[in-house]
Amino acid sequence: MNRTNRTYMTHPMVMSGMGMGMGMSPFFKMVVFEQEHFQGKCQEFTSECCNIKDCGFDNIRSIRVECGAWVGYEHIDMEGQQFILERGEYPHWDAYSGNLSYHVERMMSFRPIYCAAHQSSRMMIFEKENFLGRCVELCDDYPSLQAMGWCGTEVGSMHVQCGAFVCYEYPGYRGQQYIMECERHSGDYQRWKNWGSHCQTPKIQSIRRIHH
């Protein structure tokens, strides 16, 4: 096996000829396309959009995220199902929409997510509503809360102390997604109905930090 140009990957990776040129780029940048595979009408965004129809789009079918982390929503005004969007290419709706029994084929609004430095992200999860019952502090990524010792498939309430996290309905970062941020609601999510306008259950089985 030839191993050339070996480099260790860090956060972020710094490599000759492969840097992102962050100093010259806007902190948030996303390009949306009306057709799949980055075709048709397109527009670049560097800040939130509350209604894609106001920008002349009927639908968004592919996305290229160039800087920062974003959250997309099923409905206008940041309502309905949420989809985390990180740097990379999403050539069709099911690349970003998550795997859901209730399939959503549209994204009507979106906004940037303001994260803390990755290493300082920190949140608490509680067994019961209103920050009661057993609790643990999370400061890493957890593809299975149960494997890490959590007592069941549900979470009663959460408090984000620093940064932003994605919580998922099923293990392995699958199913419904809920974006939890220190910068919103003072980081307090007292009960599952506060996790998002679409939330139907308190099921949470995996949680991870959101990177810049």
Place this chain on the structure above:
Amino acid sequence: MNRTNRTYMTHPMVMSGMGMGMGMSPFFKMVVFEQEHFQGKCQEFTSECCNIKDCGFDNIRSIRVECGAWVGYEHIDMEGQQFILERGEYPHWDAYSGNLSYHVERMMSFRPIYCAAHQSSRMMIFEKENFLGRCVELCDDYPSLQAMGWCGTEVGSMHVQCGAFVCYEYPGYRGQQYIMECERHSGDYQRWKNWGSHCQTPKIQSIRRIHH
């Protein structure tokens, strides 16, 4: 905000009254059900199953993973699409199948995944086939390879030095999944056609370690 019983979550979490009792449990344990929501015929497994029909199942529609990490396959004899299964509950097929334009509603075989200690998991990704071109060493979880500095949406070849990883087609751990293991093929994956019998493209945009 009341914060009771505050504990830091580690790998694995150790908490009074919440331990997993690993000393008494088998290292791998999974219960499969013929109907959704853990109903109907069920069977417990502690090792691989090459064909669920040989165990009297026509289909598997819900899964409870109680110990260890597993990989499920679309076809018998560990062929076709792969699905990582970690500790927790999967009440219906789209909870474990991933979000795919080509939906798979069955899992016909499965096996345990042997992982290294989480902190020592390590792999290399290469820009080109046969371990050529730019390369980086990965020893963490990467929801967006591009955000970490990788040069595009594709990976040419991979070598797993220690442990096991899941590679995903899209950012944020979405899309097609490929399980990459040190224990298989000497950890060498020379080209994208070796990633799995179902693999159609060299697209890889997120990678994470598999925990015990």
